[in-house]
Amino acid sequence: xxxxxxxxxxxxxxATRRWFQANTPKVEPxxxxxxxxxxxxxxxxxxxxxxxxxxxxxxxxxxxxxxxxQDEMARAEAxxxxxxxxxxxxxxxxxxxxxxxxxQRYLQKMLTAEEIWCQLYSEPNAGSDLAGLKTRAEDAGDxxxxxxxxxxxxxxGPIADWGILLARTDSKVPKHKGISCFLFNMRQPGVxxxxxxQITGSSLFSEVFMTGARAEKSDLIGKLNGGWEIAQTxxxxxxxANSLGRVTRYLTAFHHLVRMVKELKRNGKALIDDPVVRAxxxxxxxxxxxxxxxxxxxxxxxxxxxPISAASSITKLSYTEFEKxxxxxxxxxxxxxxQLMPGSPDDVVEEMSTSSGExxxxxxxxxxxxxxxxxxxxxxxxxNVIGERVLGxxxxxxxxxxxx
Amino acid sequence: MxxxxxxxxxxxxxxxxxxxxxxxxxxxxxxxxxxxxxxxDAMWKEMAQLGWLGLALPEAHGGSDLGMVETALLLEELGRxxxxxxxxxxxxxxxxxxxxxxxxxxxxWLPAVSSGSARGAVALLDGELSWSPEAITTRASSAGTGxxxxxxxxxxxxxxxxxxxLVPARGAEGxxxxxxxxxxxxxxxxxxxxxxxxxxxxxxxxxxxxxxxDAVLGGLGKGQGVLESMLRMGAVGAAAEMLGAGRRCLDMxxxxxxxxxxxxxxxxxxxxxxxxxxxxxxxxxxxxAAVYYAAWALDAGADDADLxxxxxxxxxxxxxxxxxxxxxxxxGGIGFTWEYDLHLYFKRAKALEVxxxxxxxxxxxxxxxxxx
Numbered sequence: 001x002x003x004x005x006x007x008x009x010x011x012x013x014x015a016t017r018r019w020f021q022a023n024t025p026k027v028e029p030x031x032x033x034x035x036x037x038x039x040x041x042x043x044x045x046x047x048x049x050x051x052x053x054x055x056x057x058x059x060x061x062x063x064x065x066x067x068x069x070q071d072e073m074a075r076a077e078a079x080x081x082x083x084x085x086x087x088x089x090x091x092x093x094x095x096x097x098x099x100x101x102x103x104q105r106y107l108q109k110m111l112t113a114e115e116i117w118c119q120l121y122s123e124p125n126a127g128s129d130l131a132g133l134k135t136r137a138e139d140a141g142d143x144x145x146x147x148x149x150x151x152x153x154x155x156x157g158p159i160a161d162w163g164i165l166l167a168r169t170d171s172k173v174p175k176h177k178g179i180s181c182f183l184f185n186m187r188q189p190g191v192x193x194x195x196x197x198q199i200t201g202s203s204l205f206s207e208v209f210m211t212g213a214r215a216e217k218s219d220l221i222g223k224l225n226g227g228w229e230i231a232q233t234x235x236x237x238x239x240x241a242n243s244l245g246r247v248t249r250y251l252t253a254f255h256h257l258v259r260m261v262k263e264l265k266r267n268g269k270a271l272i273d274d275p276v277v278r279a280x281x282x283x284x285x286x287x288x289x290x291x292x293x294x295x296x297x298x299x300x301x302x303x304x305x306x307p308i309s310a311a312s313s314i315t316k317l318s319y320t321e322f323e324k325x326x327x328x329x330x331x332x333x334x335x336x337x338x339q340l341m342p343g344s345p346d347d348v349v350e351e352m353s354t355s356s357g358e359x360x361x362x363x364x365x366x367x368x369x370x371x372x373x374x375x376x377x378x379x380x381x382x383x384n385v386i387g388e389r390v391l392g393x394x395x396x397x398x399x400x401x402x403x404x
Numbered sequence: 405m406x407x408x409x410x411x412x413x414x415x416x417x418x419x420x421x422x423x424x425x426x427x428x429x430x431x432x433x434x435x436x437x438x439x440x441x442x443x444x445d446a447m448w449k450e451m452a453q454l455g456w457l458g459l460a461l462p463e464a465h466g467g468s469d470l471g472m473v474e475t476a477l478l479l480e481e482l483g484r485x486x487x488x489x490x491x492x493x494x495x496x497x498x499x500x501x502x503x504x505x506x507x508x509x510x511x512x513w514l515p516a517v518s519s520g521s522a523r524g525a526v527a528l529l530d531g532e533l534s535w536s537p538e539a540i541t542t543r544a545s546s547a548g549t550g551x552x553x554x555x556x557x558x559x560x561x562x563x564x565x566x567x568x569x570l571v572p573a574r575g576a577e578g579x580x581x582x583x584x585x586x587x588x589x590x591x592x593x594x595x596x597x598x599x600x601x602x603x604x605x606x607x608x609x610x611x612x613x614x615x616x617x618d619a620v621l622g623g624l625g626k627g628q629g630v631l632e633s634m635l636r637m638g639a640v641g642a643a644a645e646m647l648g649a650g651r652r653c654l655d656m657x658x659x660x661x662x663x664x665x666x667x668x669x670x671x672x673x674x675x676x677x678x679x680x681x682x683x684x685x686x687x688x689x690x691x692x693a694a695v696y697y698a699a700w701a702l703d704a705g706a707d708d709a710d711l712x713x714x715x716x717x718x719x720x721x722x723x724x725x726x727x728x729x730x731x732x733x734x735x736g737g738i739g740f741t742w743e744y745d746l747h748l749y750f751k752r753a754k755a756l757e758v759x760x761x762x763x764x765x766x767x768x769x770x771x772x773x774x775x776x
Binding site for chain 2: 002003006261262272282286293294300301303317380382384394395396
């Protein structure tokens, strides 16, 4: 057991910190072109696709170096790369399951954000029960499938050029066995993207309607009807190791909270001098710090190439549930000031980076914190995974399993 | 960056588990619950032979020169067994002597601790029941070349078995820590019974207890630093024991949920039970990260060692109470019976919560540090 960073990791961190201090844009990139330009700047500096193999344009870095880059991005409050889903798990999925032609066609443009990617998994009636999805891919004989159906909660939908799509290719077999995975062109007739407005007021995701759209046979990933296994590994990538950066963002938010708590008064005295407020700050910082220790533990396992697939459910459950408690407590401590949204005429409430990547107030972060325990497998799904695969508890009796 | 145990550390842990599974079974713990002194001398001697008592002491004094990570590994296993006895207080006394004691004090006590012939107790709290070293009210009044100590020291764990008591007191020079012979005139011991019968507390009253210059540990007026360091180690040690208690309860709950059937199926197949077990595992794993981060930070002399110790103690207290309590809930009625073993660990965790700084105390230390 040695929790010191290795000398080469410390040196890498120093260099990375200097780069982000020097290069992070002073003004938040707003337009698509500006956001692509920032992504490209990071890519050219070698900070995008850290874990990708060098032969596909990545850096071939270690999980520790990847975590350090994300940590330093968080520290500099740098905007995230625009193609996060593509870089984070769609690209790695293509690298693992794709054909050589697919790799040549898609990977480089994904890395450089020439093409933006989205994920077409969830449907209105297939959320936690993802395998119950209804979108159909019908073999059109020649060289393509015809896609019809509706997807939902699609991040980056309006700006996406391509999507990774799960669709049903066989409806006569048990539901997990009739799903295929495609790379799907979003820029074609028959694809309609409609933004959804979230409780935060912003629109970071969309509904996607597909009516007689095309997916090329050459864009099938893996085997026909083998999509479910691929979906399992993509989810595995998504539950990866943005460990340190996440904690640093929480820490930045905590320091914003402390500054406000020192400035604000209630009942005639500074909030910071109120023992109840102090106890709450101590409690939440305790949890925040434990998130950091747990992140180091995961990172240590990843660095040694240990499998963390089921255990990563513990990480996801832990930080998303923590995030809710953190911002609930922050908003509670701030009282009415905790309610203020960005743009309020009040110089006490500070703006900061929220977990969505968009700047906002504690109120925004509080609203956003409701998302984490739903996306990428809800807390309830994570607890099922932990119960079955980590603790070895018996599977529940489910109506669909009895049929299958 | 390596958060995993070395193979030596794993070996220490598994051999400790094997020893305690054999010698500190729940039935043995229950026998000691009924025992007037509450601990087994034979087991203490065996622990000495295994090298546990000198684990973190220098080889020159019969020890193995290991650190807090190894000590925490053992304490986790001791907590898992709800081991009754003065292991942690003795380690705190010995570590303090090793850190700041004179050669004479080291020579007198460290080989004796390593070999199992001396045990220690620490009187950290006094009449005000404050964990803060600044709040010591026990007095050290000059008397000739030495002092006379007067005051009350409640909730001193295992004082009745101790060969040496570590007593902080305030005098003209400030706060000083003294090594006191429990047989000194003026010391009165009154046992108190808490809910955990494997943690024996004694209320001490000191009425003009004479101590000489040779009793001063770490220098006159230097008590605050000695105490803060001891409190840090005690906090991490207690957190490690609580981790062990929690893990034992989690294991018992999971095993029970696999075999106990209701409505024609194992209760572990119901999400109400499975999700509870998943939450318990989450708490146990987070506590593991907190305990061993803090133990490593103490060994490494890391800048955040004091913060990490407070974090570990505050987190482990809440987490182990929850996990041990939920294990009773998973078991239902049987878990609430005296005959079933869950309450051994449930009570051990609870007793540790109030020692070496409770969560409120450590949270305030954390707030002070991170808002400065």
